Amino acid sequence: VEFYSGIGGLAVAAKQAGVEVKLSFDIHPLANKTHELNFPSVSTSPTTICKLSAKSLSTLFSKYFQGTPAFWLLSPPCQPFSRRGLQKDLEDQRNESFLHLIKLLSTIEEELLPQYVLVENVACFEQSQTREHLTAALKNRNYHIQEFLLSPTQFGIPNQRLRYFCLAKKHPLEFYSTDYDDKINTTIANAQASHSSVCDPICEYLELETPVQDMLQSYGIKDKTLERSGKLFDIKIPQSRTTNCFTKSYGRFVEGSGSVLETSSVEVQADLQYSDEEIVKELKKRKLRYFSPREMLNLHGFPKDFVFPNEITTQQAYKLIGN
Template identity: 40%
Template sequence: MQSKTDPEEPLPSKSLGVVEFYSGIGGWHYAIRETGLNLKILAAVDINTTANQVYKHNFPNTKVLQRNILGLSAQELDSFLANLFTLSPPCQPFTRQGKNEDDIDYRTDSFFHLMGILSAMQKPPQYIMMENVKGFELSRTRGHFVHVLKELGYTFQEYLISPKQFGIPNSRLRYYLLARLSPRNFKAAPLQDTVEHLKYYIPTSFHDIHLKCDISSYLDDLSEIDVQQFLVPDRILEKYAQGLDIVSAKSHSSCCFTRGYYHYAVGTGSVLHHDCSVDLALAYQCYAEQKNNCDGIKSLKELKLRYFTPQEVAKLMSFPASHTFPTSVSNKQCYKLLGNSVNVFVVATLLCYLCSQ
């Protein structure tokens, strides 16, 4: 962690064991590694076959359990002797697209089971950190979770923060809960949406230069063939030209990439103005004047609007450049998996804060 004057000191050198629940493609794993703390991942648990394939591809030496969490027991988790649980339960029950069904949505079943296991454990973890979408903080599920935590002697803090608040050119507003088991208590605090005090805990692996740059730093050097592969299709331009969120290499912001990116046109993430030699405003002016003609989208095609590649999306989510996807995983699957993942930088910073004392 940074050598600034901290109100709290990092953990001692003794290794702390971690179990990842809903481990996905390894965002939590990268974050744990980036903290620089002596954390050892004991197991990663996920039911998604493709996500586990990507995880194993990047972390072949980690124990991956392809399990339904509903099948886990308190005794099994006690056997890990874990110090930290990390979890990203399914977010769909807390989104508008998921109808905000909250605790009556079957996709919360595994999380409620996990809460029950936590209550039954003989040796619960000293630390818990969870991530979910904005909206979870207002849910009945959250109410039940914090009730369980209080009953077990945990104190906690909650956050609604985005990587953009740290200077990363991507918006991804997410809810985070950090819990410590007594006697390692948190000071009581309301839901927080500022990050100033968290900047003391930014891992040294994330240098400040990477936190105040434009999108160009995250782009791949694509061949013309690769560019063609990721161009926004004509049918999308014809139907949704006015609804696209368009950014350039010089932009300092981009929209949140969701699991529907590359499949749905609007509201799932930004597209890139690849050929900046063509003026964006002028191209749209020409389009407005000619959109009823057969060549209506010609001016827009000259912009070479394209999707961010999976690797570019991953980098904007602070995954290291070394992260790759197996060749058997399609681009559509990559985007879906990334949309369900976490921002590595934000999670690593919060973990450093959680595991200080």
């Protein structure tokens, strides 16, 4: 079962790991439409998580799993913990549903508990009181836990997106290694051994089959945006080996929302000592554009056959991916 399913990022990962998601929960209509399009066999529920009870979970699990799901996958709202937010943690209303799930984990009957739990959130979650509540609840129900802070760049993917992961296995299940117990881990030895320490170049994730001019027509950065915020862009070229984390504000706000791509082959120097007018003039020569939704999906590890419904706009797609 997948809680806070969004467009299905954890469902994609589960499928690649040989795990089938049968039931998902999210209240976002466009996210649910996208999830249903790509995972037609999954039942997507718009039920508010705070309304779930031990009784309703038992009913749902009996209907969709003929018992209890082996996995709980959770990617709760990150705003209560994000550096860009107020970090209100337990006091943030957007955290109520996750705290409710933690309470359910603490109180539901033993037979309703999953064998495995995976929680994903932003970096800084590991410093939160919510994390303390989560790990205490899991340990009290006899789960072994391991925690990680990992980024796609550690696996050869050129995108900086540091995330917290909590893995839990119900006793008597155990982890293969105890090396990762009782600490926040920032490396995985086996993964590092099987991936290049240098990320792939961005060009391997771009829509290169589409003419540059067509991409500029669809995703080019407007002159007025360059004039207003040109100094703030994080500019990458196709040979770059990293991109900054994309947020749901990508395409609307500039600073901290994600990288943009330079498509010009002309060598340009946009020295910050230039006047604003000169900087804009130089930036225009670089033919800057936003990454397309397809390219963003590629950089987030989604498969090539993952698609958005036709009615989803570019800006809506950005918001769904960056969420």
